[in-house]
Amino acid sequence: MKKAVVLVSGGLDSATTLALAREQGYACYAISFDYGQRHKCELDAAQQVARSLGVVEHKLMQLNMNDLGGSALTDESLDVPEEGVGEGIPVTYVPARNTVFLSLALGWAEVLEAEAIFIGVNAVDYSGYPDCRPEYIAAYQRLADLATRRGVEGRPIRVEAPLIHLSKAAIIREGARLGVDYGLTTSCYAPDAQCRACGRCDACRLRRAGFKTAGIPDPTPYQL
Amino acid sequence: MKKAVVLVSGGLDSATTLALAREQGYACYAISFDYGQRHKCELDAAQQVARSLGVVEHKLMQLNMNDLGGSALTDESLDVPEEGVGEGIPVTYVPARNTVFLSLALGWAEVLEAEAIFIGVNAVDYSGYPDCRPEYIAAYQRLADLATRRGVEGRPIRVEAPLIHLSKAAIIREGARLGVDYGLTTSCYAPDAQCRACGRCDACRLRRAGFKTAGIPDPTPYQL
Numbered sequence: 001m002k003k004a005v006v007l008v009s010g011g012l013d014s015a016t017t018l019a020l021a022r023e024q025g026y027a028c029y030a031i032s033f034d035y036g037q038r039h040k041c042e043l044d045a046a047q048q049v050a051r052s053l054g055v056v057e058h059k060l061m062q063l064n065m066n067d068l069g070g071s072a073l074t075d076e077s078l079d080v081p082e083e084g085v086g087e088g089i090p091v092t093y094v095p096a097r098n099t100v101f102l103s104l105a106l107g108w109a110e111v112l113e114a115e116a117i118f119i120g121v122n123a124v125d126y127s128g129y130p131d132c133r134p135e136y137i138a139a140y141q142r143l144a145d146l147a148t149r150r151g152v153e154g155r156p157i158r159v160e161a162p163l164i165h166l167s168k169a170a171i172i173r174e175g176a177r178l179g180v181d182y183g184l185t186t187s188c189y190a191p192d193a194q195c196r197a198c199g200r201c202d203a204c205r206l207r208r209a210g211f212k213t214a215g216i217p218d219p220t221p222y223q224l
Numbered sequence: 225m226k227k228a229v230v231l232v233s234g235g236l237d238s239a240t241t242l243a244l245a246r247e248q249g250y251a252c253y254a255i256s257f258d259y260g261q262r263h264k265c266e267l268d269a270a271q272q273v274a275r276s277l278g279v280v281e282h283k284l285m286q287l288n289m290n291d292l293g294g295s296a297l298t299d300e301s302l303d304v305p306e307e308g309v310g311e312g313i314p315v316t317y318v319p320a321r322n323t324v325f326l327s328l329a330l331g332w333a334e335v336l337e338a339e340a341i342f343i344g345v346n347a348v349d350y351s352g353y354p355d356c357r358p359e360y361i362a363a364y365q366r367l368a369d370l371a372t373r374r375g376v377e378g379r380p381i382r383v384e385a386p387l388i389h390l391s392k393a394a395i396i397r398e399g400a401r402l403g404v405d406y407g408l409t410t411s412c413y414a415p416d417a418q419c420r421a422c423g424r425c426d427a428c429r430l431r432r433a434g435f436k437t438a439g440i441p442d443p444t445p446y447q448l
Contacts (some may be wrong), residue, residue: 059291067285068332096331103327107320108292130376140365146360148321180266 001027003114004160005055005105008058010045012185012207013120013163016171019178020162021118029112030058031105035097038068041195045186060062061104065094098131102106102140102159109157110148117144122163122171137195168210176216183219196221225251227338228384229329231258232282234269236409236431237344237387240395242277243402245342245387253336254282255329259321260290265419269410276405285328289318322355326364326383333381334372341368346387346395361385392434400440407443420445 005027008014021028030050034043043060050058096120105117121132130136141159145151161172175182186205188197197204199222211218228250230237245252254274267284274282274367322345329341343357351399354360365383369375387395411431412421421428423446435442 061291062286062288064286065328065331067283068328069335094331095334095373096327096371099330099367100324100327103320103324104289104292106323107289107318110319111293130373131371133370134369136367139363139370143323143360143363144365146357146363147320147355149319149354152354 001025002110002116002166003027003029003056003109003112004116005029005031005109005112005114006055006118006119007101007105007120008046008050008055009120009183010042010047011120011187011203012168012175012182012210013122013171013181014046015049015053015120015182015185016175016178017118017120017162018049018055019175019180021116021160022053023178026116026118028053028055028118029108029114030055031108032058032060033063033101033104034060034093035063035100039191039195040177041186041188041191044195048184052054052184059108063100063104065097065100069097096131098129098136099140106144106148106157110117110150113150114157115155116158116160118160120163121161122224124165126168134161134164134166139163167213168206172210172214172216181219187224188219192223194221196223198223225249226340226440227253227280227333227336228340228342229249229253229255229333229336229338230279230342231325231329231344232270232274232279233344234266234271234273234409235393235411235427236392236399236406236434237346238270239273239277239344239404239406239409240399240402241342241344241386242273242279243399243404245384246277247339247402250340250342252277252279252342253332253338254279255325256282256284257287257325257328257331258284259287259318259324260347263415263419265410265412265415268419269408272408276408283332287324287328289321289324292319302404320355322353322360323364330368330372334374338381339372339379340382340384342384342386344387345385346392348389348391349368358385358388361388376408392430396438396440397435400438405443411444414446418445420447424448 004021006018006028008030032046145156187203189201190198197220228245230242230252232254256270369380411427413425414422
């Protein structure tokens with residue numbers, strides 16, 4: 001059975017990506033990162049998502065990216081904005097995050113002899129993150145072709161980003177079709193102690209609007 | 225003063241690279257990784273090299289790449305070969321290692337507003353590692369241009385590999401010119417408890433031959 005490494009964050013997009021990889025017939029190996037994100041809700045969610053979608057293995061890697069600083073998602077001294085999606089690259093951008101995650105996934109894929117890596121980035125709702133664009137994924141594919149033993153041997157590992165051109169609503173419709181339980185997922189940048197969503201950060205706004213546009217009930221637990 | 229992030233492993237090549245970055249006028253920020261390598265000798269060496277070459281800061285990141293398996297350098301179940309440099313990609317190749325290290329260096333460079341990343345790879349003595357080739361570095365540069373805030377803003381972070389076309393002997397001559405103390409560095413894949421080199425692994429063979437060809441005394445402490 002062909003294998004794929006799937007980046008699973010605990011969010012809506014990566015859960016849908018995992019369901020799509022499974023639909024394509026891959027034995028899925030989920031990988032998640034404890035990278036110094038302020039809250040651990042998403043790691044619990046990642047575990048539940050991976051289990052519910054029948055992965056072969058779920059690997060959680062420790063990675064102190066808050067050591068590097070520079071993002072509201074990992075640096076306690078920066079505030080998460082609540083004023084809606086703005087212009088340019090937001091303060092919640094974590095420097096080189098997808099590049100680091102893809103690189104570790106690539107290493108695992110080589111060891112597993114996997115054919116593909118799946119990542120749930122999308123360019124439509126990317127909110128100004130440079131590492132969510134199609135040209136970024138293409139550049140990563142080129143790098144993967146050159147960086148790995150498989151690539152040198154002419155059997156490169158494919159970097160799959162099946163959500164890249166989908167809107168949030170379209171992603172939710174795909175997931176609903178594949179039976180993804182979005183009640184297990186979390187998107188909020190600033191959840192409370194019970195992991196309930198704030199409803200005000202960029203991620204909450206995009207998610208909420210997505211369910212509304214898709215015409216699918218939003219199972220997210222919000223703070224009062 | 226312009227800044228550079230320099231990957232420092234504790235080996236001969238990265239020490240020379242750091243000296244070259246300093247010669248080019250950069251304020252240098254060294255980064256090393258505790259990635260599950262079997263021995264910690266190289267981390268001690270990295271610290272001494274960084275200090276001796278006057279870095280502004282030396283960051284040591286924890287990274288459990290042995291979690292991913294697949295290399296004799298991190299996996300206790302695989303033997304380090306002692307029969308000399310062979311054909312193809314050796315068992316000491318760590319999957320995606322340079323890709324992972326460059327990605328974390330890229331993240332730090334973004335946070336620091338650094339202009340460049342320096343890595344001590346070289347294609348001449350690369351012993352079959354795919355991620356030490358010029359085309360790999362070029363692909364990484366393209367990725368860095370697209371992945372980062374600086375790249376989007378038209379001020380990309382340069383990926384510098386000043387040793388890429390140098391032989392081991394030429395590297396050693398450069399380092400000697402710049403006053404690098406190679407007695408502080410370590411290259412061996414299988415040192416003993418006192419961090420003395422085995423003299424038999426690929427890395428030892430290349431290093432020993434390099435000093436001989438350069439006509440410079442080899443300060444490496446070898447096992448008896």
